[in-house]
Amino acid sequence: MAARVLGRAGRLAAVVRSSAVRLQLRLHGSAGLRFGSQASFFPPLGDAMLPSGSFNNHVALITGGGTGLGRAMTATLSQLGAQCIIASRKLDILQRTAEEISSQTGNKVHAVQCDVRDPQAVSQCVDQMEALTGLPDVIINNAAGNFVCPSERLSPNAWKTITDIVLNGTAFVTLELGKRLIQNQKGASFLAITTIYAESGSGFVVPSASAKAGVEALYKSLAAEWGRYGHRFNIIQPGPIRTKGAFSRLDPTGAFEKATIDRIPTGRLGTPAEIANLAAYVSSNYASWMSGAVIRFDGGEYVSLAGEFNELRSVTPDQWKILEAMIRNTKGS
Numbered sequence: 001m002a003a004r005v006l007g008r009a010g011r012l013a014a015v016v017r018s019s020a021v022r023l024q025l026r027l028h029g030s031a032g033l034r035f036g037s038q039a040s041f042f043p044p045l046g047d048a049m050l051p052s053g054s055f056n057n058h059v060a061l062i063t064g065g066g067t068g069l070g071r072a073m074t075a076t077l078s079q080l081g082a083q084c085i086i087a088s089r090k091l092d093i094l095q096r097t098a099e100e101i102s103s104q105t106g107n108k109v110h111a112v113q114c115d116v117r118d119p120q121a122v123s124q125c126v127d128q129m130e131a132l133t134g135l136p137d138v139i140i141n142n143a144a145g146n147f148v149c150p151s152e153r154l155s156p157n158a159w160k161t162i163t164d165i166v167l168n169g170t171a172f173v174t175l176e177l178g179k180r181l182i183q184n185q186k187g188a189s190f191l192a193i194t195t196i197y198a199e200s201g202s203g204f205v206v207p208s209a210s211a212k213a214g215v216e217a218l219y220k221s222l223a224a225e226w227g228r229y230g231h232r233f234n235i236i237q238p239g240p241i242r243t244k245g246a247f248s249r250l251d252p253t254g255a256f257e258k259a260t261i262d263r264i265p266t267g268r269l270g271t272p273a274e275i276a277n278l279a280a281y282v283s284s285n286y287a288s289w290m291s292g293a294v295i296r297f298d299g300g301e302y303v304s305l306a307g308e309f310n311e312l313r314s315v316t317p318d319q320w321k322i323l324e325a326m327i328r329n330t331k332g333s
Ligand SMILES: CCCCCCCCCCC/C=C\C=C\C(=O)SCCNC(=O)CCNC(=O)[C@H](O)C(C)(C)COP(=O)(O)OP(=O)(O)OC[C@H]1O[C@@H](n2cnc3c(N)ncnc32)[C@H](O)[C@@H]1OP(=O)(O)O
Pocket: 144, 145, 146, 147, 148, 149, 153, 154, 155, 156, 157, 158, 159, 161, 162, 195, 208, 239, 240, 241, 245, 246, 247, 249, 250, 251, 256, 257, 260
């Protein structure tokens, strides 16, 4: 009897061992489900989510509002009734965007040239804004600079350029407006756009990772300190959303796009309209109890990269039968 049981166990172990070799071969050949096919479960919606008029009589400043995600946020806020000011270095681009959005929504978008690295330029930009619209109700710190680069190739000026735009720029805009709003006893919503690797850090974008982490510390700190002046501070960490500015500097050949999509559990990149809806909600009076929040908006990419067993997604149901048998076969060993 014992010999029969041992014989059966031995045969099972042999089957399991040879199946395991086949399984390993197949895994190295990346068998299994294509993760990207899941996108059909998660179609993006493009229309504005909040009720029309949600930002009537509101003024919004969006840095980097001429392009990419900043442009999409400006379009949504403007559609919902806000008077917007967009600020960055390239006045021609700002003016084109402002005219296009104003003509679509019927609400005025103002273009103001400003390099956020220069505190004097920021102060002049706020002077200009005060004259045009008065102080803002909504501030979105969205302007950024970034490029992929091995850290051993970074010059001091490369480091300074990125950290000046991202951390110092955000601080200059936030402090200049904060002080004037406090003086005028006016409350406001501040939102910073960071990135998922502000939390984890990431090689090859080290100045950006360091500066974005600093922005998160700044916003969490001010959420605690300036609530007494009527100010809310929140953070959105976007995952990959195709914009010319980001993709041309982070994946210039396009070689990494497919692998990026494959690791996102919702099987696709985000869209500018989706983050614009989230930014509008966070900046609106519907979110008046939200402050100090860090909202990850990445289709699940962060947790997908973090979990060390997540690669097991490529194991097929048949392969699981084999793995399970192998694991059960360890009983008593
Ligand atoms: C596994 C790979 C996965 C790929 C995934 C696909 C994509 C995923 C997307 C996910 C995105 C996540 C986070 C995104 C964060 C972002 O912030 S994206 C926004 C990007 N947008 C911008 O950067 C717009 C603005 N950028 C610029 O204007 C410029 O790029 C710059 C350089 C930031 C600033 O311009 P400027 O002031 O004119 O500066 P320069 O004088 O040109 O340069 C200053 C110094 O920096 C050095 N430099 C510049 N470029 C590089 C480079 N590519 N490599 C190394 N060094 C560089 C330059 O030489 C200067 O230094 P020196 O004076 O010492 O020479």
